[in-house]
Amino acid sequence: MDTDDPKFLSELLTLRLDVMAHARAEERYEFIHIRRRADPERPASMASAVKAAEAMAPTRPHPGTESAAKNMALGPLAAVVDRTRDAVRRALGKDG
Incomplete structure (x- = not known):
């Protein structure tokens, strides 16, 4: 759709x-369930996996x-x- x-x-x-x-359902139910059921290391490892995926993902569409x-x-x-x-634009002062 245009x-x-x-x-x-x-x-x-x-x-x-x-x-x-x-997002509300995740915050109110799913994340609480994960915190209660998972071992303490699991959320930290999940956060690391998300950060790694974000680091490898393009920054624009x-x-x-698709x-x-x-x-x-x-x-x-x-x-x-x-x-x-992005790095070149920042170095040249063209953040926008």
Whole structure:
């Protein structure tokens, strides 16, 4: 759906509400369950895994990599390109 589609804003609002409800459920139920049931090392190892995944992920969307297979194949390369571009822009004082 394009941003100029008449339904875009209402669909975006629906998505926002769904994401917020999902996040609340995680915080109120799932995370509490994990803390109670998991050994103390497990949440720390899960956090490390998330940080590692974030470090390997691209910093912006790349059209054409919507499928899981393409994302897995091209994501790490796109991440290196994105992070290099971000570092160069910061070094040149062009953060925006």
